[in-house]
Amino acid sequence: FTIEPTEQTLSLYVIYECHHIEPRSVDSYLSGICSELEPFYPNVRKIRSSNLVSRTLRGGKRLYSQPVKRKRALTSDDINLAFERLHCSTKYDDLLFLTQLLTGFYALMRLGELVWPDRHDLRSFTKVSRRTTVLLTTHSFEFTLRTHKSDRQFSGDSVLVHDDSLAGPRVVELFKTYLALRDSAFPCRAELWLRHDGSIPTRSWFIRQLRTMFLDDPLVCGHSMRAGGATALALAGVSGSLIQ
Incomplete structure (x- = not known):
């Protein structure tokens, strides 16, 4: 039999994959296959775009796709609950978690x-926010994200939270309280976010704190902060262009 790709062979491949993986992922599989085969079979992308293959993929999605499971965005009530439970705590890590939670929510930050x-090979000090970048005023605080995945120019971004915004004065005061404790415990350390033992908080640590706070709700995850903050801004009447 011929090994040259045809509409029939790609269509059969689509049906096979739809029985084993989520059909929405088959699109990506086909794109990867076309990239590998194109140097040898220049017409493979034309075959991929044919009516037979496209309709087979569409039918596979209708027959075998599973509902998308989305994580729950945190609400303002969730943030108020966390604040009421932890803002009077005498534990350093509780204050750290609460400060990061509120900062992430109101500044639309990624976890x-x-x-x-958690993986050591993914850790880099070039992505760690520094204490020296913090700017405090009576009504706001600001610090710099050195690099992140949407920073194509590697110039860093400023995170600014003001007390006359949706956040209100409690977030600014909370950040100042955390900063005073952090400076007292670790006056010579460069990192902005530090746990009670001097280590940088990890993703697994934050998720454990989050699940403890919200009673192991499986729909709450790290992205819930950013999604919840964006939703809160939209409900407050902020335009979509500004939220982006």
Whole structure:
């Protein structure tokens, strides 16, 4: 039999994959296959775009796709609950977690911008926010994200939280309280976010704190902060272009 790709062989491949993986992923598989085969079979992308292959893929999605499982965005009530439970705590790590949670929620930060990855090979000090970048005023605080995945120019971004925004004065005061404790415990350390033992908080540590706070809700994850903050801004009437 011929090994040259045809509409029939790609269509059969689509049906086979739809029985074993999520059909929405088959699109990506086909793109990868076309990239590998194109130097040898220049017409493979035309075959991929044929009616037979496209309709087979569409039918596979209708027959075998599973509902998308989305994580729950945190609400303002969730943030108020966390604040009421932890803002009077005498434990250093409780204050650290609460400060990161509120900062991430109101500044629309990704979890990876606040903590270190669990995998050691993914950790880099070039992504760690520094204490020296913090700017405090009576009504706001600001610090710099040195690099992150959307920073194509490697110039860093400033995170600014003001007390006349949706966040209110409690977030600014909370950050100042955490900063005073951090400076007292670790006056010579460069990292902004530090746990009570001097280690940089990791993703698994933050998720454990998050699950403890929200009673092991499986729909709450690290992205819930950013999604919840964006939703809160939209409900407050902020335009979509500004939220982005």
